[in-house]
Amino acid sequence: MAGFSRLGALERRVERTGTSLSWLLAALLVAYVWLVVGAPIDSVQGPIQKILYLHPPLAYGAYLGFIATGLGGVLYLWRGSEAFDRMAIAGAEVGLIFCTLMMVTGPIWAKGTWGTWWSWDPRLTVTLLLWFTYLAYLLLRSFAEPGARAARFAAVYGIVGVVLIPLNYYVIEIFEARSMHPDNLERGSLGDGMGMPFLVANLTFFVAFVYLLARRWEVENLAARAALRESEEGDRK
């Protein structure tokens, strides 16, 4: 019970973050929908280019998710507070969702523009590897002995995973990029009138990620509290 007073402060901050963000998110969503619908249609790719306001913004969640996981792990190892381990769990789950959505929208976009569902485009490739890293992390968590050991192992693997992100980028850029589709250059280009929707899209998904992360973290905190309460009641009986 001793750790709970300190825990309480962090918990409350997590809860307040979630609540305050929900209003900001609602406002952003309205702006987002309005801007995306009104955005100009790309002359080269046609309407499908509007996935631009979806796929790259999802990347925020995918990458930040893993950074949250890694950071949570490091803080857990350093400070020993389980709240940070719960942040890692939240980061992994929310991040996996964003990453999976990236893996879904990416091929859809590819099919619509290049005609193939998959290509070893650097960004798609690194996202694929990140996706596998997420799944491996979650598998490790579920197979390791629950409690401190799972948290510790997960923290270590989380650090490895975070290191892996820039490493994979480095590798893919140097070697795989040699066989890049020429069309890829067009996908990233922003025409007139696309700057604002793109900016708002990125902002919206960033806030959405932080909001969902805060909520997921809070759920984990509440669950831990409930479990503690139950075990204490069990002890008293």
Added chain:
Amino acid sequence: MRVALAILWKDLVCEWRSRDRVAAMLLFSLLVVVVFHFALPMGTSRAAVTQNAPGLLWVAYIFASLLGLNRAFALELENDAFSGLALAPVTGGWLFLGKALANFTLISIVELATAFAFALVFDLDLKGVALELALIVALGTAGICGIGTLISAMAVRTRFSEVLLPVLLLPTLIPVLVGSVQGTAAVLAGDGVPFDAVQLLIVVDATYWIVSFLAFDYVLDE
């Protein structure tokens, strides 16, 4: 540092006494090479084989390494030696170093034999490029052992460790694989030692060995 050498010596002596790990890895590797021969369709041209040889070689190496790494901590697990290691008044990093070097040595022995078998089965002339190839293989193996030792120490103490080890390890091996395969391909094509592949492998190896060294304590805690 002495601790690292002590662990290294202990592991090598243990292996020498029973030789079961190396024997199993060796047999497995040779089988994999033969399987690869049958895996390539009958009409595959010699040029196609030579082009894909580096990739196949490294797949064989990775499979063998997975086998070896799986058993790397088996003795410690069976004899409940993890607590002993954790209580030892040394930084976990040195224990990692000893273990990783032992893994490196044993896996390298298997890789050497596999290379001979590979050259035989696929009719490749490796003599001219032996030294350059050895360099690439050493760098690649160092990468595998660097991160593999850390992950194996974790995986071995979980449920379904035989499945978890590859699942955890393979994503981390992608950079190592890319560098090694590119390097091997360049060497076999007679282009000499490829600077970019070597540079990549050195960066990856250094990163993995440093991270594992620093994190090993957390993996041992009982």
Added chain:
Amino acid sequence: MNGYVLASYSITALTLILYGFYLNRKRKSLSEGPESNTS
């Protein structure tokens, strides 16, 4: 409206919104106390 665009946006929106609702529901049930803990 392009089919691909529709698919992408709806999948994303559905997933994230449903997830958000799921989290909020869990939040409420957990903070109401052990009696209403449905997990």
